Amino acid sequence: MxxxxxxxxxxxxxxxxxxxxxxxxxxxxxxxADIPTVAAGVDVLAGIPEIPARVRGHDYRRAAFGGAWDDDNGAPGGHNGCDTRNDILDRDLVDKTYVAITRCPTAVATGVLHDPYTDATVAFVRGNQVGAAVQIDHILSGAPTITASVCAAHRVDDMPLTATKRVVGPVVL
Structure with a gap:
């Protein structure tokens, strides 16, 4: 047993x-059994309509966003004596030094940007050519379709703005 x-x-x-x-x-x-199969030589994309290339509108007006980098606003950093570009640089850069300029008594003179798109590290030095290495990007979905009042509200709102590395040409993310 x-x-x-x-x-x-x-x-x-x-x-x-x-x-x-x-x-x-x-x-x-x-x-x-539920997985569709395609016969050899069949173009599965043939039935999908192609969107034509975007035609750039000639109705873009920078002035619709109000005064460039205006400090006269209710956004965070507004009425602090610094324009919006300097507010964003101060927010997004690290290891900063400061200098007083006409548009801002505490402008970033030097700093380091960790680019949110490319993950690159960019050394920022204030100046016409060198300072251009760091741009301020407007992140606003559907920007071409928004109204003038929404444009005015977001021109200086720091939430849809981010400092980013200046790139010539497309960035592959």
Whole structure:
């Protein structure tokens, strides 16, 4: 009798494993039956309409956004004596030094940007050519379709603005 115990346990285990394998295989076969197949040589994209190249509108007016980098606003940093560009540089750069300029008594003179798009590290030094390495990007979905009042509200709102590395050409993200 003692010899039959391990043998019976082995048979029960084998039956349980067989049931599991057969049940799983049926489920996999059912799932695979729902997968569409395409005959060789069929262009699956032929039925999808192509969107024509975007035509750049000639109705863009920078003035619709109000005064460039205006400090006369209710956004964070507004009425602090610094224009919006300097507010964003102060917010987004690290390891900063400061200098007083006409548009801002505490303008960033030097700093380091960790670019949110490319993950590049950019050294910022104030100046016409060198300072241009860091741009301020407006992140506003649907910008071409927004109203004049929304443009005015967002021209200086620091939430949809971010400092970013100046890039010529497209960035592959």
């Amino acid at each position: 003692k010899r039959w115990g391990p043998l019976a346990a082995g048979v029960v285990l084998a039956v349980i494993v067989a049931v599991q394998v057969l049940t799983q295989s049926d489920g996999e076969r059912l799932a695979r």
